Amino acid sequence: MRLTIVGSGDAFGSGGRFNTCFFLETAKATLLVDCGASSLVAMKAHGLDPDRVDGIVLSHLHGDHFGALPFLLLDAQFLARRERPLLIAGPPGTRARLDALLEVFFPRSTANAWRFAWEVKEIDVGRQTDVLGHAVTTTEVVHFSGAPSTALRISDGEKLFAYSGDTEWVDALVAVASGADLFIIECYGYSGRFNGHITWEVLKPRLPDLRAKRIMITHMNPSMLARQDEAKAVGALIAEDGLVLDI
Ligand SMILES: [Zn+2]
Numbered sequence: 001m002r003l004t005i006v007g008s009g010d011a012f013g014s015g016g017r018f019n020t021c022f023f024l025e026t027a028k029a030t031l032l033v034d035c036g037a038s039s040l041v042a043m044k045a046h047g048l049d050p051d052r053v054d055g056i057v058l059s060h061l062h063g064d065h066f067g068a069l070p071f072l073l074l075d076a077q078f079l080a081r082r083e084r085p086l087l088i089a090g091p092p093g094t095r096a097r098l099d100a101l102l103e104v105f106f107p108r109s110t111a112n113a114w115r116f117a118w119e120v121k122e123i124d125v126g127r128q129t130d131v132l133g134h135a136v137t138t139t140e141v142v143h144f145s146g147a148p149s150t151a152l153r154i155s156d157g158e159k160l161f162a163y164s165g166d167t168e169w170v171d172a173l174v175a176v177a178s179g180a181d182l183f184i185i186e187c188y189g190y191s192g193r194f195n196g197h198i199t200w201e202v203l204k205p206r207l208p209d210l211r212a213k214r215i216m217i218t219h220m221n222p223s224m225l226a227r228q229d230e231a232k233a234v235g236a237l238i239a240e241d242g243l244v245l246d247i
Contacts (some may be wrong), residue, residue, distance in 0.1 A: 001026045001159040001247040003182065006042045008218045008239035010188060015225045017241050018042035019064040020218065022163070022184070026156035028133035029054040033152065033163060037067030039073055046242050051080050055132045057123075058090030059165030060149035061097045066090065069098055072104045077115055085117040089131045091138065093147035095120040113186035123152060133157075139176050141167030144194040151176040159247050162212060166193075166219065169202045174209050183212035184239065184247045186219035190227045200224055200231065207234060216245075 002025040009017030019036020023043070030052050032039070043050055051071055058066050069088065076082035083092075088094065098120060103108045110219045123129045125148050127135035128137045135157075138150035153176060162180035164173055177183040197219075207215065213244045217224075217231050218239035228238050237245075 001156060001161060001181070003161070003243075003245045003247055004046065004048065005218075005239050005241055005243045005245075006032075006039055006046060006048065007036055008220075008241050008243075009036075009038075009064075010219050010221050011036075011062070012039070012221075014220065014222050016043075018066070020059075022143035023048055023053075024154070024161060026134065026154075028156045028159050031132070031134070031154070032056040033154070033161070034059055034065040035068045036064040038049075040071040042241065046049070050075060051082055053086065054084070055087040055089060056241075057136060057152060057154065058088070058094060059132060059138075059152055059163060060091060060143060060145040061093065062149075062166065063147050063148045065166070066094075067101070070102050070109065073102070073114075073118065074106060074109065077112060081099045081202065082116040087119060087121060087132060089121040089123055089129070089136065091125065091148045091150050094122050097147065122212075123150075139172050140231070141165055141172065142170050143167045145177075153180065161247060163164060165200075166196060167198065169198050169206065173206075174211075177210040177212040177215070180212040182214050182216060182217050183210060183247070184216045185210070187217040187224055187231070188219055188221050191221040193222075200227065204234065207236070 005019035007018030021039035
């Protein structure tokens with residue numbers, strides 16, 4: 001399993017980073033995990049061909065995690081002239097929110113005669129679901145997005161990738177991380193209180209509970225970006241746009 005970080009930023013482009021998007025080449029297929037608003041631009045900037053993506057798995061329905069889907073679909077339709085099918089998997093409510101997003105950004109786009117087959121698969125929270133041969137299990141976390149916000153575990157049968165999505169600290173993250181070859185966890189702020197997000201002050205004492213082979217921090221705001229060396233000092237990896245990691 002090989003991870004290329006397309007975007008490791010927060011919603012606001014802090015540090016010049018793109019919105020959340022992970023390009024995951026597995027034993028079964030090529031997946032995107034999240035597809036934030038800037039992700040089509042970011043993929044092209046990193047030389048990653050969107051046509052290689054077989055499926056997209058969404059942690060939750062915020063613009064900085066799924067907002068590029070209209071651009072990705074219309075690029076495939078009109079510019080890339082995609083022929084391969086595409087599967088979009090996300091939490092319950094994904095289909096309706098994606099249709100709304102398409103219509104807001106590009107009216108009548110939901111009525112396109114698509115030149116390639118694409119479909120949405122809504123993943124029941126807590127129930128293992130097959131996504132293109134991967135075992136995907138989601139866990140609901142605490143982060144308001146108008147639909148269940150989830151953490152993800154994705155296994156290709158050889159390696160296990162886990163991701164917190166966006167959330168406050170919840171003890172369920174211990175099980176999400178358990179046994180993962182890589183666990184990516186959001187750490188939005190350094191200290192203080194942020195609704196729906198984790199801070200370093202909260203995460204640091206919990207790190208020993210997270211039994212993943214490697215832990216990587218992402219989605220940092222300016223205060224956390226400025227103190228990222230403190231996370232490195234205790235062995236956490238720091239997500240960077242363009243970073244490639246064999247899991
Ligand atoms: Zn969010």
